[in-house]
């Protein structure tokens with residue numbers, strides 16, 4: 015089986031990440047709830063943004079901004095869906 | 099300190115020597131939290147130390163309060179760049195809590211009510227460097243500041259001083275905790291400005 019390199023992702027990911035990500039639906043790994051990120055609970059008085067599922071409270075995503083970069087972790091999202 | 103030039107003393111006067119690089123003084127006590135504040139009843143509170151083979155030490159609130167405690171005067175440094183100097187706490191030294199614990203593990207994972215975790219090397223918790231604190235400024239520790247009890251490891255950035263602490267597990271590897279997995283430094287020494295991984 016042959017494979018392409020990561021450059022083949024460019025088109026599909028641009029479609030996703032250039033949109034308004036808060037409109038994307040995240041499926042919670044903890045409880046299975048599907049909700050727009052805009053509906054999640056965000057704890058901002060912390061070393062980074064902590065995004066929690068509004069149903070079960072599990073951590074969906076964190077965003078840490080350093081002077082050099084932005085680090086997004088999505089430990090609690092199994093599927094991210096953004097309508098085209 | 100010895101010999102220094104006039105220019106050098108001028109700078110030293112402007113900069114507080116107790117302030118690590120990149121930090122600013124605060125008089126308040128900002129509340130930082132990665133989630134909702136858990137309300138923990140001391141009637142059900144417990145603190146455990148485990149070495150990987152189940153809990154080896156366990157204290158309920160009354161047992162914990164019966165342990166010898168000490169007053170701690172220390173500066174604290176948050177990675178969000180505020181420092182608070184001369185804070186006063188009361189807590190139980192981790193030397194007391196680890197006194198009966200046998201382990202060859204060199205690292206620990208600290209666990210909190212609410213699910214927060216942070217990793218600290220065992221040698222940073224012992225030797226008079228860390229406490230489980232239950233009073234701040236002469237008052238019982240408020241829930242928003244981690245009450246009824248929080249870890250206090252003031253020589254590291256304050257995210258290591260886990261609020262609502264409920265247990266410490268020794269580990270063979272330095273596995274990352276919550277913020278350490280999500281972009282912050284594995285160790286977090288404010289004097290070496292170890293903010294990000």
Ligand SMILES: [Zn+2]
Pocket residue numbers: 042043044045046047067068069070071072
């Ligand atoms: Zn959920």
